[in-house]
Amino acid sequence: MTTSLIEVRGVSRRYDDGPPALHDASLTVAAGESVALLGPSGSGKSTLLNLLAGLDRPDDGTVTVDGTRVDRLGETAAARYRRAKVGMVFQFFHLLDDLTVVDNVLLPAQLASTLPRAEARRRAAGLLERLGIDRHSRAYPGRLSGGERQRVAVARALMNRPPLLLADEPTGALDSASGEDVGRLLTELNQDGQTVVLVTHDLALARACATRTVRIADGRITAPSEPEPVR
Template sequence: MAAPIIELRDVSKKYDAGRPALDHLDLEVEQGEALAVLGPSGSGKSTLLNLVAGLDRPSDGSVTVAGLRLDGMSEAASARYRRDRIGMVFQFFNLLDDLTVDDNVLLPARLAGMPRDEARDRAARLLERLGLQPHHARAYPGQLSGGQRQRVAVARALVNRPALLLADEPTGALDTASAAEVIALLAELNGDGQTLVLVTHDVALANACATRTIELVDGGIHRDVRGAAVVR
């Protein structure tokens, strides 16, 4: 059996003398899963995402993603890991407003040293696959709808062919129609084999996209559901 793509063992994260953000948490995520992480504010969702992204380190325990131990990595190694192994999608898109759509998508590929022609071909194919037209590639983010900007953000996250796509409240800043577009897109990506971790308050997103849902409460897993979410 293949090793899990994400493996957290006895992970705790403490920021001060109060209750830990994560409390002796164990979690495995298999290749090809779409995991939705739900829970109230302060439950540990963002901390979990930051640990998997290599943006933070546990106080105790181990974090392994795509065969790499993250908890002992240097800052430089963590940056290479984020560049080469994962893609990230954020609630407020985090696009660079003074770059065109095409240049926003190309930026991670350029940083990774992908040959220019290969990067341009990859970006064009991704934008087309995600429903954006050639004229959108020449536009600036401020000229696009929220749903279109989130599609650009997904294309940017996928351009380096990451093993894992992390999404932090990907529908949180969108209207209902745009959110439905992004939900359908994420479900399609997972259907094509992309491993997803979605941190969200949106039960509709979990129900539509997730093959598994966990609910965090006080830094631990309160519920672990395979299939559509039943959290209400």
């Protein structure tokens, strides 16, 4: 039987007096899936991602990730949840420019305090080697290309072995070649068993690295899925 990693049930989120950013949204994601959330700007994609990350709370409904009721978490518990269960990759990398590549990757382990220092360094070195950027371990992010910086961001997101990887427009700030490179990387990670939820405007990226696509418009999930794309 396939195990569900994510269960979103009847979720709505409103801001101010405008229309809801999400309205009665429900979504199930199995462990090991790679799901792309597609839709225009303002459709509710990033709102849903923020709810999964525990960065926001729904007004109605429930959000469960890997057995944790995320919608019930307070600020401190949500921070612990993110450190343990979620890796996040953003459009603009959010690397710390005054830290070296390896120190950026080590940061989640240092915040979580779950690994001895030597083991954390071995883990970081292994990730950088796996992602093909180990030669840049002592460099600073500003000296890297956009595609290389995004690989560092992915390594940092995977540092604590999270069951869920969230990617918000991960190729939006990259040129076409670097974007395709990151798409291949996400595909490889998913083929190795990593669960991925990806927000993108890019249908080609979704078809390349997602096993399922979910369309969102005006805060509503309008098309739950499409057939598995050919990789």
